[in-house]
Amino acid sequence: MVNSAESNALVRLAVIGCGARSDLARQAAASGLGEIVALIDPDPVAIQRGRARFGEELPAFASAAEMLADDILIDAAFVLTPDHTHAEIAIELLAAGLAVFLEKPLATTTSDADAVLQAAITAEAKLYVGHNMRHMAVVRTMRDIIARGEIGEVKAVWCRHFVGNGGDYYFKDWHAERASSNGLLLQKGAHDIDIIHWLAGGYTKRVVGMGGDTLYGALTDRRDNSDRTMSDWFSLDNWPPTEQRELNPVIDVEDLSMVLMRLDNGVYASYEQCHYTPDYWRNYTVIGTKGRLENFGDTDGGVVRVWNERRIYRPEGDLEFPINGDEFGHDDADLRTVTEFLRFVIDDTPTETSPIAGRNAVATAVAATDSLRNSSVPREIPSLAEETIAYFDGAGSPSTEAHTSMDGW
Template identity: 65%
Template sequence: MDVVRRLREIVASGAIGDVRAVWCRHFVGNGGDYYFKDWHAERARVGSLLLQKGAHDIDVIHWIAGAYTERVVGMGDLMVFDKVTSRRDNSDRLLRDWFSHDNWPPEDQIDLNPTIDVEDISMIQMRLSNGVLASYQQCHFTPDYWRNYTVIGTRGRAENFGDAEGGVVRVWNRRHDYQERGDLEFPIAGDAAGHGEADQLTMAEFLRFVADGGSTETSPVAARQAVATGITAAESLREGSVPITIAPLPPALQHYFDNHQVPA
């Protein structure tokens, strides 16, 4: 997504100094329709929405900060959707059959999954291997649907407003009181309908790698580390918010992917 690339470029340029903290707030306004009317609502099938939904943003946090999570603490709850009494087995329908922005407020949702036991609000704290501190918050009963990243460095901070075409990334890089528009502003480009051309770029890189080999911009290690963080955060959440260390990747596998999947 262009918003992610833009934030990474700002960090790489040195405009905000060395990154020391990354925060992400994910307002999942469509959560009631996306995750609580089918199998996503069941722990036995999805594990948690910190995995199913949060792994993407954890991956972004890692990429922007330049390191992976070493230790994580999770906290969350099922606060709203378990109290909705309208339930239905929707296995004979698809998302397009029930999705509507008119499904509001959350307490008035209809046809939720018969079983709901995943959290509808979660938050995690992370310590990365390079010392960066990060946080991720996810809520499925907000009215709006977008994600906000804040990246704080030793010489400034960057934050996005909107995460698709029409949004902007703003940078504050000198000292002052409240200033709404910051000191620098960068437009967010890409596909206004969704992933900011990310799907096309991802598939193009994948097909090029399959056909020709070579390096890739990121690697399966990044995916593994994001997934491991989401799974471990949910474990922490459900065990009383105890800090848990992420299990490391075996060195041989780390080397294999660092070498772009070419056997030693």
């Protein structure tokens, strides 16, 4: 294998996992920095899907090991497989010296997440975790407001996540099974926990979780959907949620969950997630010593409002900032995320995402899920070794001091 990233050539990329999320890899070509040169998936139907998406003549392999044993030239890989396979595949690729874009969550257990970090350190390889929400306009707008001091020192962060598409997105395939996802506080919540950490400027040290399977587990219309992907069954007409059909044969994850967090810098936070709301968006509230902010909508057309004068009630806020730059949901953020990864591969450009932050999102979600399933007993988050943190050089740390403005996007 040679490193085309050392020249002006495009970064040669393998796509590992040709399911619904593999569409992310289209952004490699859109960035102008990379090209897809190989597909890896054990399912021949998925390989056909990948070839239709990326090129009919692309070489295909059943496993990462099979690709690594070939003489094909690869610089980096997108790991877009089901969550429980992330750690094993990433460790194998990192050991071979490839740069790895690992879709979030980094792993489904804290120990596996730590093992992935160690694999990158041992091989001195590049690891990037795909927390694309750090590049969403709504998040960057909120972070800009905090960095300017509009609300003072952050003391609390609250996030309500209305997962209106939850029945179609997470209860008709492997996401609904603990064995594959651990739980949706991890699979879905890792995004928001990472953003809570980023906005708050710290990492969770103690959590309490509560929730349960309150709706989907009682529905009896089931089907093995392994012959399809989410785009085949998704429809906004699947409503109300009690009328959902063809759910996964096994459902043992929660559809309603709540988490309380205490961070290492004294900030307190909460996260709530429901998978059967009629609407689909996230609502953040950040409270500081001089005011608070809150977003209304999380894509183009939404706004972030700030209250920083004392009053009884003013729904329009004292300041209002438009959300610009996410016209197509998180597609825009996906392009920024993939572009950031490829620039990191090419010339070590610093990243806004962070393997350390990705690990701490996993550790928090795993501990919260364990608390939720065990009488809401509080759980402590295990710390990382200082040398592990030092290796990744603070990339994408939650500190609001290392802040990049959206200006020029």
